[in-house]
Amino acid sequence: MKPADLNEQYARFPEISRDEMQKFVNWIRAQPHMQNLLEEEALHFFHACKNSMEMSKQVLDTNLTVRTHCDDFFTNLDCERPELQRAMRTVSICPLPQTTSDGYRVIIGKLADTNASNFNFVDVMKLYCLIFDLWMYEDGIRPGHIIVIDLKGVTLGHVARIGIFQMKKFLFYLQEAAAIRLIGFHFINIVPFMDKILGLMTPFMKKELTSILYVHSNLEDFFKHVPQSILPKDYGGQEPECIEMRETFHRKLKDSRADMMEFEKRHQVNEKLRPGKAKNASDLFGIQGNFKKLDID
Template sequence: MQIDYERDISLIREWLAKEDYLPQDLGDMLLKKFIHSCYGSLEKTKQCIDKFCVGRTNTPELYTSRDPTASKLKTAFSITSVTTYEAGEDEILIHELDDPNLENFEFYDLVKTFAMQADYWLNNIPLFPRGHIVLIDAKHFYLKIVSRVNIFFFKQFLVYLLEAMPVRIKQIHVYNSPAYYDKLFSLVKPVLPQEICDMIKFHLEIEGLYAHVDKKYLPVELGGEAPSMKDQQKKWVKIITESRDMYLNDNLWKADMKKRAKSKGADTAMNGSFRSLSID
């Protein structure tokens, strides 16, 4: 089905104007990504936008105090790579942790910088792919990382990513997987939809990716022909730093829960909400 994005964006804006608890600062590219990810269903798009905005409000741990020049966030940016690549009709999303001894690993800072880079991707990368291929480097996912992570928070954040972010996940590959990957996976598997669990493939080495993703679409660090993901990471962080004012806005793309309570009645809870989280 051909999607009329101009018409649908206009209809979504009309809906947003009537829902005064929702923000009005969602740009056209962001709205187009929501419409695209929901295959043109305006009802699903509305639900996804609602979860996206409510989730940001209910997660102050990630969506406040986001100064990219803060030393702890600069450190978090320096030990991760969050990058994307066009792959034919698809888009590859890569996450890599580069902290061999976990010396600089701070869970909330890392998740916060990931969310900041996700905002950059939503607002600046004009790709509307057939599907998304997620690649995760697990080479530094040691068992000791479990004690450094709030597992309950991480589970809920995964649910938020799946339910509220404008993505069409088609494949998930975890490479450089340790021998005990099944133990790590068992910590989050219960909260993942079965269709997502069925997509996840573990590879002991990078070479396992090549049967699923053409090397020409992979960055040079993964033995491919595409530009360096390290260089892309540096470019993204530079632009994010230059866009500091945007990230200092603690109300960016957030729902006003007081107004939502009035418009939706007493029950303001929703699946994927972080409202009831107990943060360590």
């Protein structure tokens, strides 16, 4: 597990002042409740926040706080754990090797096993976040990222296994704490009950996310956003099939197993040392009991 080259990243984004970045790193190291992140890791936040010092501080603190209190997605990141092994058999999560013409990175998620009884939303999202973290760590900062969800094989049985509170947590993280510039969120191979899936999401989405949410009734429309040529062969592209790309990344996860568990520890806060009032999960996400299970009958 090797971080992207710092000098190369600063060269690609000359608008980022390294002196300002150093001030940001120094601020992190002065926070008693934070771990000492690497400059390469801190750079993701500064870039995602468009070089705003105050916003970078806020988003970083939110990110580390979510990772500390959202044990659903961000703790026990040993890829050899049974629940993650099951998730690795259930879905294919594929970061693409090529970028769009604008330099955007693309990641695709789809079912590998369509048996709904094997689908656990929490474990799948934990695997998704784990892969995304490793991918970004090694890839460095980019002009933007595109998330693609392929719904082929998804049934109402899968939707019934999605907890509304867990969906709220993930969308909170994506909108308030993720260290990326999200350019597009695309659904392809949509299903007749798409309204049920959107019904899970839209109560927790801000207008900034809804404005980049795309639901494609055909792939030709999707290809206007993500060129077919950079996609896996599953979609008529030139890259290896999703199943092959998945196995390649799973091997990388296993090779980086110890590093990712160390990454987990470094990206948490110590609430006992936080200046002022300590935070907890309720401060971030509210009370779980406030949510009813979504009616999908």
